[in-house]
Amino acid sequence: MQTEKKHLARERLTMVRMVGIYCSAHHERSVDGLCASCRDFLDYAELRLQKCPYGDDKPTCANCPVHCYKPARREQAREIMRYAGPRMLFRHPLLAITHKLDGFRKAGHPRELTREQRMNSRKD
Numbered sequence: 001m002q003t004e005k006k007h008l009a010r011e012r013l014t015m016v017r018m019v020g021i022y023c024s025a026h027h028e029r030s031v032d033g034l035c036a037s038c039r040d041f042l043d044y045a046e047l048r049l050q051k052c053p054y055g056d057d058k059p060t061c062a063n064c065p066v067h068c069y070k071p072a073r074r075e076q077a078r079e080i081m082r083y084a085g086p087r088m089l090f091r092h093p094l095l096a097i098t099h100k101l102d103g104f105r106k107a108g109h110p111r112e113l114t115r116e117q118r119m120n121s122r123k124d
């Protein structure tokens with residue numbers, strides 16, 4: 001249980017770091033560290049994480065058969081990951097490696113989710 005919570009916390013931190021790397025290379029950042037657009041994306045990604053139907057047992061989003069992101073957000077995520085992914089290895093090697101290992105987690109088929117899990121993930 002404790003390990004699973006650590007997993008989600010690590011996912012959240014990986015996302016924050018990746019958006020930070022991308023934003024610092026592409027945008028004028030505000031005093032709190034991110035531009036408005038990247039802050040907005042991070043808020044969206046955080047909400048998706050909170051509503052993830054897989055809960056603590058989630059796969060990486062890149063390997064998810066549900067993919068709950070809206071198409072434009074999904075494209076934004078791809079762009080951020082494409083740029084920040086390779087750079088993570090040098091700047092945050094431990095997070096990069098554990099994220100790579102998380103990529104081997106198997107996601108259950110969406111039909112295995114309960115109706116409640118599916119409905120909850122669609123809100124917002």
Ligand code: SF4
Pocket residue numbers: 048049051052053054058059060061064065066067068069121
């Ligand atoms: S449903 Fe899939 S894409 Fe959405 S947060 Fe969960 S793992 Fe990521």
Ligand SMILES: [Zn+2]
Pocket residue numbers: 022023024026027028034035036037038039
């Ligand atoms: Zn930005």
